[in-house]
Amino acid sequence: MTKRLLRGELIEEITARVLDGRLAADGRINEVHLARELGVSRTPLREALIGLADRGLLVAAPGRGFLVAPFDPDEARRLYPLVAELEALALRWTSPLELASLPDTLDLIADEMAALPAAADLSTVDEKWHAALTSRCGNPHLLRLIAQTKPLLKRYESAFFGGASRAADSIAEHRAIAAKLRDGDLPGASELLVRNWVKSLVYLERG
DSSP: OOSOOOHHHHHHHHHHHHHTTSSOTTOBOOHHHHHHHHTOOHHHHHHHHHHHHHHTSEEEETTTEEEEOOOOHHHHHHHHHHHHHHHHHHHHTSOHHHHHTSHHHHHHHHHHHHHSOTTSOOHHHHHHHHHHHHTTOSOHHHHHHHHHHHHHHHHHHHHHOOOHHHHHHHHHHHHHHHHHHHTTOHHHHHHHHHHHHHHHHHHHHHO
């Protein structure tokens, strides 16, 4: 990389490598190699790795440096309901006026998902949809907590879920949430949102 990366950018880049498998689950981080690839010294890299270990994406292993956290179905079973409740809370902490402005944007993003080829990975557009859903929440601490937690969950999305039927179900669920918001039914939208996240555990169990 040609430019000097800031700590936040380092965290984002390392997170991306974990999520797309370039840094494999349960694999050891080669700090010398990674620092060379990223064009940074060991000190800022180690600071970023410590930050990601604090978030649970990496594991600090005495005598072995840092490892990518292994896949753990029990962790996934804890994460999905947690993220579901955090996003539902973000909706409840969004003003009614702001909520009323969301459905059109959400439907447009759902249209983007529906337009993708059958074999395409929906995760990027799905992430965009959920980011839009919570974007009007006025509590930055809650949004920060969601942003820090979701990469832990996204690893399971990338590794275990997918397929045309799952994609169709997900798009329909997203449209139903937007419809509830358009009708001013916040409890109904929150219930469907939680169901959308928790339903993913069924696909995990099948996997």
